[in-house]
Amino acid sequence: MTEVSMSVNGRKTSGAVEDRTLLSHFLRETLGLTGTHVGCDTSQCGACTIHMDGRSVKSCSILAVQADGSEILTIEGLAEGDTLHPVQAAFKEHHGLQCGFCTPGMIMAATDMIRRHPDGLTEATVREELEGNICRCTGYHNIVKAILAAAEAMGDGRARAA
Amino acid sequence: MYEVNYHRAGSLEEALKLLKDADDGKLISGGQTLIPAMKTRLAAPSDLVDLRHIAELRGISVSGRTVTIGAGTTHAEVASNADIEKICPALCHLANLIGDPHVRHMGTIGGSLANNDPAADYPAAMLAMSATILTNAREIVAEDFFTGLFETALEEDEIITAVRFDAPAKAGYAKFPNPASRYAMTGVFVVQDGGAVRAAVTGAGDDGVFRSAEVEEALAKDFSPAALDGINVPADALMTDIHASAAYRAGLIVAMAKRAVVMANG
Known part of the structure; x- marks a missing residue:
């Protein structure tokens, strides 16, 4: 050991x-x-x-x-106390999960993806970047929507803070 | 996974010593091929010597058109390197096609070359660009380095430290990825530099990466996709497996070479 x-x-x-x-x-x-x-x-x-x-x-x-x-x-x-991380909040808001099994990996992939694209994300980029994460419910559409919304929200936050 | 003893090397010398002392030791860097292989018991080394924390193996330097990439440099680092992007964007493009974002954060160029998977991407780039593979002991040109399926010219006690190449005037890479694994079912890296044209094929050869004489001959006359119309790439030395027949791969070589030329011509 x-x-x-x-x-x-x-x-x-x-x-x-x-x-x-x-x-x-x-x-x-x-x-x-x-x-x-x-x-x-x-x-x-x-x-x-x-x-x-x-x-x-x-x-x-x-x-x-x-x-x-x-x-x-x-x-x-990710969450701060009872406050969900913006990506978690976006998955909830946009129904970015069905059975939920892939969700932790999707959200960790999404937060990394948003970090690496400080100038924002497009739908095509999100779909390409998700190639390492599989959703057996095939709920990709809302996952992509949630990630785009989170990127937008986090971008706004940064812009305000700056 | 079978039991294994893990060792973290702090320097190249220490890694060599740990490897020498091990019963059946293997070097590990990102481990994105080795760990899955160990999980399925396709590989069962007695010892792992981790190279990931050896500073001298990391980093990218570009001097003029000469690019040197440390063996421990990850695919993500190559893909996002602005200096390489300026003079050899095809290599960044290639690195960005390996696996997925998470795999690219761990997997390294040295690991990919040492493993020499017949469907890996980097071997095609190294062969097409006549890269030099640097080890702790010597320098090996790509032509001599790749010797067969998962086989290289590396000795048992030899560690890749870096790769070095001169960025060609034009380069392009296109691959047809396996939809599940993202490995190349066929990938072609084309290069034009001065009067010379080189085209290296991965994922298709029966014996690993190789240069396609037919593609090179056609492109030497005219470096355009149209030059590849109707050329005949023989299927006899190509791979047949559950994913594609040799004849299908022969067709893919031409199709991917065309796309690679389009990229090279920008």
């Missing part, structure tokens, strides 16, 4: 893991953060998407030991 420690949603955490333990497994089983879902387990579906050191990654394709010392953000770390 190897002791790993990382910052998860702003809190220092640590745990003993086998070297072969996947980061998704560590988050879910050791830390109890079950918001990160494991869908396909073949690194295609994106339900396990989280942020590591500020970038979206698939936590089922990374070992917990590889993430030792890093900063992790999961779906549980």
Whole structure:
């Protein structure tokens, strides 16, 4: 067993893991953060998407030991108290989920996507950027709508703050 | 996944030592191919030596038209590099077609080249641009580096440190991705530089990446998509699998080469 420690949603955490333990497994089983879902387990579906050191990654394709010392953000770390993150709020407002299984990964992918496109997003870009996240309900239309709305809202926020 | 012992290397020397000391060690960087392969037990190394934290393997430098990319540079970093975009946008375009955004945040150019998947994108670019692959021990030209399916000229104790190439006057890349994996069912990287034309094909060859003599010959006469009309690319050394037959891939080579030329001509 190897002791790993990382910052998860702003809190220092640590745990003993086998070297072969996947980061998704560590988050879910050791830390109890079950918001990160494991869908396909073949690194295609994106339900396990989280942020590591500020970038979206698939936590089922990374070992917990590889993430030792890093900063992790999961779906549980997005909201501020009772206030949903703008992307979460947009998914709620625009009905960007059906069964909800892919939603944590979609939202983590969306927040990263919005970060990387500070000048705004187009529908085509959003659809292209979502290629690593699969929705089995095929509810893409409202997911795209929600991401575009969130990007717009967050862009406005930045403009006001500036 | 079978049990494995993980080691994080802080320097190239340390990585070489860890690799040498391991029973059946493997190098890992982004791990976007290796970890899935280990999960399905297609790979079962005794030890993993992590190169991701070795600073000397990271970074991109552009001097004139010479581009050097550290082996540990991620696909996302190549895709979004403004200096490469200026002189060789085709490479940024290629990097941006690998996997998906999350995979591109982890996967590295060195890992892709060392693995030499017959359907990976980077090998086509390296071969078409006559890139040089730098290792801890020597420099290997792309022609000599890719030796077969998942096979390279790398020795057991050799680590890729960087790749270097001169940006050609014109370059373009087009691929027909597998709809599920995004790997190339056929991808063609074309280059025109001075009088020379080179076209490298990935995803289609029975023995991995190769240069298409037929495409190069046609484009040497006239570097335009029309020059490829009606050319005959033989299917005998091409791959047949559940996704496409060799004959279909032969057709894709011509179609992708045309698109790549359109891109190269801007």
